[in-house]
Each structure stands twice: as structure tokens, then as C-alpha cells.
Amino acid sequence: MNKIIVVAEDFNVSRKIIVSTLVKEGYTVLEAADGNEAVNLFDGRAIDLLITDFNMPNMNGSDLIEKVRSLQAYEFLPILLLTTEVRQEKIQKAIDGNITALIKKPFETQEFVRIVKKALR
Amino acid sequence: MINEFHQQYTEEAKILLKDLEHSLLQLEKSEKPEEVNNVYRYLHTLKGSAGMFGFASVERLSHQLENVFDEVREGVRQVDALLLDLALHAVDVLRDLIDGNNADSDADKIIESIQGFSNAAATTEVLSGITTDRGEQKAFVIFLHPEREIFRRGVNLTAMLEELRDLGNCQWIVHDETIPFEKQIADREIVSWLEVFLGTNVSAQEVADVFMFMKPAEYTVVAVDGVDVFSDAAYSAKLTLDATSRAERIALIERVAPGSLSAKAPAVTAPQEPIEAEDQEEVRIAAAVRKRKKDVHISVASNKLDHLINIVSELVIFRSEIQHLMEDSQNPAVVEALEKLERLTLGLRDTAFNIRLVPLSVLNVKLQRLVRGLTKELGKDVEFITEGLDTELDRSMISALEAPLIHLIRNALDHGIESPEERERRNKPKKGLVKLYSYNSGDHVFIQLQDDGNGIDFDKVREKAIVKGLLHRHQSCSEKELLNIMMTPGFSTASTVTTVSGRGVGLDVVKKEINALRGDIEVSTEKGLGSIFTLRLPLTLTVLDTLVVKVHDSKYLIPISEVEHCYKEQHESLFGRKSRQIRYDGQILPFVSLREQFNIEAYPQEETVIVVNKNDRRMAVVVDSIEGTLQTVYKPLNELLHPADCFSGASILGDGSMALIINALKLSN
Numbered sequence: 001m002n003k004i005i006v007v008a009e010d011f012n013v014s015r016k017i018i019v020s021t022l023v024k025e026g027y028t029v030l031e032a033a034d035g036n037e038a039v040n041l042f043d044g045r046a047i048d049l050l051i052t053d054f055n056m057p058n059m060n061g062s063d064l065i066e067k068v069r070s071l072q073a074y075e076f077l078p079i080l081l082l083t084t085e086v087r088q089e090k091i092q093k094a095i096d097g098n099i100t101a102l103i104k105k106p107f108e109t110q111e112f113v114r115i116v117k118k119a120l121r
Numbered sequence: 122m123i124n125e126f127h128q129q130y131t132e133e134a135k136i137l138l139k140d141l142e143h144s145l146l147q148l149e150k151s152e153k154p155e156e157v158n159n160v161y162r163y164l165h166t167l168k169g170s171a172g173m174f175g176f177a178s179v180e181r182l183s184h185q186l187e188n189v190f191d192e193v194r195e196g197v198r199q200v201d202a203l204l205l206d207l208a209l210h211a212v213d214v215l216r217d218l219i220d221g222n223n224a225d226s227d228a229d230k231i232i233e234s235i236q237g238f239s240n241a242a243a244t245t246e247v248l249s250g251i252t253t254d255r256g257e258q259k260a261f262v263i264f265l266h267p268e269r270e271i272f273r274r275g276v277n278l279t280a281m282l283e284e285l286r287d288l289g290n291c292q293w294i295v296h297d298e299t300i301p302f303e304k305q306i307a308d309r310e311i312v313s314w315l316e317v318f319l320g321t322n323v324s325a326q327e328v329a330d331v332f333m334f335m336k337p338a339e340y341t342v343v344a345v346d347g348v349d350v351f352s353d354a355a356y357s358a359k360l361t362l363d364a365t366s367r368a369e370r371i372a373l374i375e376r377v378a379p380g381s382l383s384a385k386a387p388a389v390t391a392p393q394e395p396i397e398a399e400d401q402e403e404v405r406i407a408a409a410v411r412k413r414k415k416d417v418h419i420s421v422a423s424n425k426l427d428h429l430i431n432i433v434s435e436l437v438i439f440r441s442e443i444q445h446l447m448e449d450s451q452n453p454a455v456v457e458a459l460e461k462l463e464r465l466t467l468g469l470r471d472t473a474f475n476i477r478l479v480p481l482s483v484l485n486v487k488l489q490r491l492v493r494g495l496t497k498e499l500g501k502d503v504e505f506i507t508e509g510l511d512t513e514l515d516r517s518m519i520s521a522l523e524a525p526l527i528h529l530i531r532n533a534l535d536h537g538i539e540s541p542e543e544r545e546r547r548n549k550p551k552k553g554l555v556k557l558y559s560y561n562s563g564d565h566v567f568i569q570l571q572d573d574g575n576g577i578d579f580d581k582v583r584e585k586a587i588v589k590g591l592l593h594r595h596q597s598c599s600e601k602e603l604l605n606i607m608m609t610p611g612f613s614t615a616s617t618v619t620t621v622s623g624r625g626v627g628l629d630v631v632k633k634e635i636n637a638l639r640g641d642i643e644v645s646t647e648k649g650l651g652s653i654f655t656l657r658l659p660l661t662l663t664v665l666d667t668l669v670v671k672v673h674d675s676k677y678l679i680p681i682s683e684v685e686h687c688y689k690e691q692h693e694s695l696f697g698r699k700s701r702q703i704r705y706d707g708q709i710l711p712f713v714s715l716r717e718q719f720n721i722e723a724y725p726q727e728e729t730v731i732v733v734n735k736n737d738r739r740m741a742v743v744v745d746s747i748e749g750t751l752q753t754v755y756k757p758l759n760e761l762l763h764p765a766d767c768f769s770g771a772s773i774l775g776d777g778s779m780a781l782i783i784n785a786l787k788l789s790n
Binding site: 026069075076077078079097098099100101115118119121 | 268270272273274275276277280281283284309333334653
């Protein structure tokens with residue numbers, strides 16, 4: 001079956017770009033405009049990857065990640081964190097040991113797809 | 122005697138022809154000297170043995186062709202479309218001849234045209250000598266110190282190790298293995314660290330890319346450029362090696378990347394302990410033997426294989442039976458023997474089923490030729506790309522897949538890809554793209570056929586469905602439903618019937634054939650951009666994981682892959698409602714009680730509801746209870762029972778009794 005990816009990003013345009021890139025690659029994408037919406041998607045269904053922004057309203061990225069990781073079904077889910085944050089230590093500290101990789105925005109589509117594919121292996 | 126050899130010759134000749142055909146098609150893509158050599162060699166072999174078995178025409182025809190390709194080899198002739206057309210046509214004629222069809226006159230005709238061809242002024246351009254570029258095997262040592270909780274980061278260590286294996290030859294030593302490494306992986310808690318030896322022809326960067334998700338502190342990639350590496354700083358920081366462990370590592374590197382050390386090994390290594398040298402030699406010989414072994418194939422008559430599989434299947438069932446009979450045995454020797462028997466039978470079963478697996482690429486040549494022929498016939502310009510055709514499937518499934526795949530490809534070329542002019546008008550690349558790829562996922566194999574053509578025109582489909590009376594004019598219909606309609610019998614959208622497709626049989630046949638293999642077909646399409654047909658097939662036809670359920674005093678099986686959810690409910694609350702429906706996941710689902718279905722009057726107090734999901738269609742089946750799960754061997758039903766299509770097959774339970782496999786979706790009708 002198609003791999004299912006959850007994309008959490010509050011900024012509409014970015015989200016649309018990410019989603020269309022992933023759909024073009026043949027993935028099934030579930031969209032969320034903030035952390036709360038995203039958490040609701042993790043209701044036990046099969047999800048193969050979470051791609052989330054760091055700064056979002058109604059629960060930010062690091063809280064979302066912590067929440068998702070605490071659910072047994074997603075204990076080992078690959079998670080990619082998108083961020084523009086330059087001071088990476090701050091983020092690293094927030095999510096250390098919880099995420100698979102960090103993707104710095106803006107990113108190149110090809111590279112992005114490569115990372116996603118790799119994370120889904 | 123002669124007859125037996127005769128049979129053997131025709132079988133071998135057919136394989137040769139197939140290889141020949143494949144090489145010719147390769148030549149069409151690019152003119153490689155080694156491919157020309159192959160063609161020449163195949164023809165030569167064919168000719169040589171044909172004479173011995175009295176295939177005079179085969180001998181003459183292959184001789185003529187051989188001459189032509191000899192000229193190509195010598196560089197006095199170039200491979201062009203005309204030559205390939207001729208050669209491919211000759212392959213067809215040769216095949217006819219070997220099959221014993223009377224094609225002698227065809228052979229004469231083609232020999233004549235080859236002779237005419239030979240006499241024509243041969244071009245004298247010399248082939249440029251292309252050297253094979255296969256990259257040298259390089260050796261790497263990689264230290265992996267994964268964090269204990271690496272899996273909790275969503276980093277899949279297993280996938281990474283697999284990826285390393287895909288890069289080339291790979292061996293590893295597990296250090297600090299206080300818990301068996303497999304167990305660590307299974308528990309997703311890593312305490313060991315790994316010393317990996319990799320022989321590959323990719324660059325160091327590509328090797329490092331495998332560890333994209335690892336932290337810099339978690340891995341070190343060291344390129345091995347001689348035995349010095351073992352005394353390097355990078356190594357001594359991790360391990361101090363004595364003479365024996367050094368020798369062990371040298372042997373490992375020799376094994377994964379033969380020659381990588383000796384080629385560059387500095388003179389210092391000469392005065393080594395004799396044991397080491399011997400070791401290396403042994404390893405090298407072992408590697409050579411392995412290499413030779415790898416290439417040996419034995420052809421076996423398929424009915425022998427089927428017979429083996431049948432016996433193995435019976436054995437698996439028989440083992441369950443014995444286990445059942447001896448279940449209460451307290452004798453530890455018996456228990457141990459039973460366990461051993463289990464291990465052996467399961468091993469035997471897996472191996473036997475594996476023998477039947479054949480890579481999809483056996484169809485490749487046929488499909489390539491199909492595309493080649495069709496594009497010419499239809500005046501279209503198409504590139505046909507295949508990927509992942511090394512994916513393996515059951516042999517019987519491969520042959521059953523041939524017709525549906527051919528049909529889908531015909532469809533894609535005829536209806537999907539537009540004519541070059543049309544494509545240019547639409548700002549698409551003039552050359553259409555048809556891609557066939559395949560991959561494994563879980564216990565299923567997926568085959569996708571993708572084209573960048575016109576996509577499916579739903580307005581047209583709708584119109585057609587109305588005309589054919591499959592849809593009411595005012596009935597609204599989703600795209601998904603329209604796709605379903607497209608796959609019902611008697612539907613074909615080609616506005617004009619061409620010789621290629623649109624002969625009345627359509628996607629319905631494809632769907633039926635795929636379903637018969639217990640597979641699914643799924644279509645996604647975008648108007649103007651193309652379509653993707655996805656076939657999902659079980660890995661083998663015969664092994665099935667099932668849920669054993671009990672109804673009254675009989676047992677039935679439901680394929681686990683279809684089961685979505687199970688729960689218990691009181692009989693009154695379930696049957697108290699007006700209609701036979703349950704509420705599940707915000708949906709109203711119909712349910713069928715098997716007791717009711719089989720006219721059993723009494724009901725248990727507490728019923729078990731099983732929600733079944735197949736092809737995105739859900740329904741519920743009500744049974745008495747769940748007995749457990751069972752991996753079972755699928756047996757098709759006798760034709761006389763076909764009207765009872767609420768059963769898809771039968772199987773034998775551990776206690777030797779028979780149980781029917783329920784096809785839930787058919788129950789509701």
C-alpha cells in the first residue's frame with residue numbers, strides 16, 4: 001500500500017508545496033495546519049512518517065513530537081523536523097533523541113525527496 | 122534416447138533464442154561490443170547444435186546471421202534498425218522452426234534477404250572500443266556506535282544495514298554482544314557496536330550517505346587503502362588488534378573486496394605469519410568457488426516442482442496433525458523432536474516455495490518487444506523503462522501475469538500515450554514514457570505501470586457507461602465508482618476499434634485475472650498527465666495467514682489481511698435492531714451472521730463481530746468465537762462448488778479436519 005505521511009505546517013504555501021511534492025512521488029499525505037490538528041491524526045492508524053514544522057500555533061513542533069512519541073503505536077516512527085532556526089542548539093536540545101533528521105528551510109526539492117525516501121526505508 | 126536429447130535441445134535452443142532476443146534489444150538501445158559478441162556467440166552455439174539434431178534450416182539461417190554479426194564484430198558493418206528488424210524477425214522464424222512448425226519457406230526467404238543485405242556495400246566504419254566501466258571494488262571499514270535508543274529517533278538501523286548489503290559485499294563483527302544482536306534489534310534497544318567490512322564500487326560519499334540519519338559521533342567510515350589501516354589512528358582509537366584478529370580482518374576484507382588489499386598492499390606485509398597467508402588463500406579459493414556456484418542454474422520440468430510443492434504442503438499439514446496428536450505428551454524427548462520437526466518442515470517449506478520464485482524480468486524481453494512492435498504499428502514514440510524487475514514472484518503467477526500486463530501495456534500505448542504531434546501541441550516531450558516497476562512490500566508484490574499519456578477521461582467514461590446502460594443518466598458517480606465501472610464486463614472506451622485494443626475485452630478481464638491470483642488492481646489517473654495502474658499480488662499463491670473462527674460446531678477461516686477489527690457484543694443488542702447493521706468508525710456497516718446464513722437456529726449469548734476490509738469495502742461477519750490464527754496452505758475449490766462463491770477456497774486444519782476460507786464480501790449478496 002501507499003506510504004502515508006503526515007505533514008504539519010502552519011504556513012499554507014509551504015505546506016502545499018511539500019504536499020504536492022510528496023503526492024507527486026506517490027505518497028498518501030495527511031495535512032495538518034497546526035500541532036493540534038496533527039495530533040488528532042495519530043489515532044492509531046498506520047502512519048509511516050511525520051514531517052513537521054517547528055514553530056506552529058496550538059502546540060509547537062517539539063510538543064507535537066513528544067506527544068506522538070509517547071503513543072505506543074508511533075514509538076519508532078521516523079520524524080523529520082523542518083526549521084528555519086539558525087541557532088540549532090536550541091532545537092536540538094528540545095527534540096534530542098526524538099527525531100530522525102532535521103531539514104533546514106528553505107530546502108531543495110530533490111534533496112528533500114531523497115531524505116523522505118530514506119526515512120521511509 | 123535420441124528423442125530425449127531432441128527434447129533437451131529444443132529447450133536449450135529456446136533459452137538461447139530468448140537470450141539472443143534480449144541481446145538484440147539491448148543493441149537497439151546502445152551498440153556495445155560485448156553485446157555484439159553475445160549475439161555472435163548465441164548464434165554460433167545455436168548453429169553448432171542444430172546440425173546435430175537435423176534442424177537444417179535452423180543451421181543455415183543462424184549461419185547466415187552469424188556471418189553478418191561477425192562483420193559487425195570485425196567493425197566492417199554497423200548495427201542499424203534494418204539489421205535489427207531482420208535479426209528479430211529471424212529469431213521469430215527460428216523459434217517456429219524449433220517448435221517444429223513448418224517455416225522452412227520463411228527461413229529461405231529471410232536467408233535470401235540476409236544475403237542481399239550482406240552483399241550491399243557494407244559500411245566500413247570501425248566501432249569505437251568501449252571498455253566496460255564497472256568500477257573497481259573498494260574496501261571500507263565502518264564503525265557503527267548507534268545510540269541505545271536509536272530506534273526511538275525513528276532511525277531504522279535494520280534498513281541501514283540492508284542498504285549497506287545492497288551496496289556490495291558486507292560482513293560485520295558485533296562487539297559487546299552481551300545480548301544477541303538479533304534480540305537487540307527486535308527489542309529496539311542497541312547495546313552493541315559494529316565493525317562493518319564493506320566491499321563496493323560506490324564512492325566514500327555514497328557509503329557515508331547511508332548514515333544520513335546518524336549523528337556524526339555514531340559512525341566512522343574508513344577507506345581501506347592497505348593493511349596499514351589496522352594500525353591507523355582511526356582504528357587504534359576503537360580497537361587494539363593482535364596478530365590473529367588482524368589476520369581475521371585482512372581475511373574479511375579479502376572476502377568482501379577481493380584483491381583490494383593485495384593490489385595496494387605495501388611490501389611490508391610480505392613477512393607475515395604463514396598461517397595468515399594460508400588463510401587468505403583459502404578465503405580466495407572459497408570466494409572463487411562461490412562465484413562459480415552462483416552462476417550455475419539447473420532447469421527442472423515444472424511438473425516435478427509442482428509435485429515437490431504438493432508434497433511439502435502435505436508435510437506441513439501432517440506436521441500440524443502430529444503436533445496436535447502429541448500435544449499432551451510430557452516426554453521431553455518427544456517435545457524436542459517435535460520442535461526439531463517443526464523447524465525442519467518450515468525450513469523445507471520456505472526453501473521449496475523459494476525455488477518456485479522467478480524474477481519478473483523473465484517477461485521483460487517479451488514486453489520490450491511488444492512495446493517495440495506496438496509503437497511502430499501505432500506510429501507513436503515511446504520510451505519503455507523498467508525498474509525493479511528482479512522482484513521475485515511465484516512461477517505460476519508470472520505466467521498468469523503475462524496476459525494482464527500485455528493488456529495494460531497495450532492500453533497505455535493505444536489509449537494513454539498520444540501521437541507525437543499531439544504531444545508536441547500539448548507541450549509534452551515528444552517521446553512518451555511508459556514505466557514498469559515492481560517492488561516488494563510486506564508479503565505482497567506490487568507492480569506498477571505508469572504512463573505520461575492522456576490519463577483517463579472521466580467524462581468519456583461516464584458517457585460511455587450511460588450508453589452501455591451501466592449507469593443512469595441522472596445518477597451522480599464519483600471517479601472511483603467510474604473506475605469500477607470501467608472494469609465491468611463489456612466496457613471499452615476506444616472510440617474506434619483498433620487492432621491493438623478495443624476488441625471488446627477490456628479492463629474487466631485484467632481485473633478478473635488479477636483477482637484470480639488473489640491480487641488487486643488499483644488505478645490512479647490525472648487528466649492530461651497520465652495514469653498509474655498498480656497491481657498488488659500475494660508473494661505466493663499457496664500460503665495464507667488466516668484467522669480461525671468457530672460457528673456452531675464447524676470452523677472457518679478468514680484471511681488475516683482482510684481483518685480490520687474484532688470485538689464481542691451481546692446477541693440481543695446486535696440483533697435487537699431493525700436492520701442487520703452495526704456502527705463502526707462512524708460508518709454504518711452491514712453485517713452477516715454466519716449462523717443465520719447457515720440456518721442454525723440457536724444463538725450464543727455473546728457474539729463475536731469481525732470487521733472485514735477488502736479493497737476499501739467494509740462489512741462485518743458475526744461468528745461465535747475466534748479460535749486463533751493459522752498459517753495454512755490454500756487449496757482451490759472444486760469447480761462444482763464454484764456457485765458457492767462465498768468461499769474462496771479450503772484448507773486443512775492442524776487436527777486434519779477441513780475448513781472453508783470465507784470470502785466475506787460475497788456473503789452480503
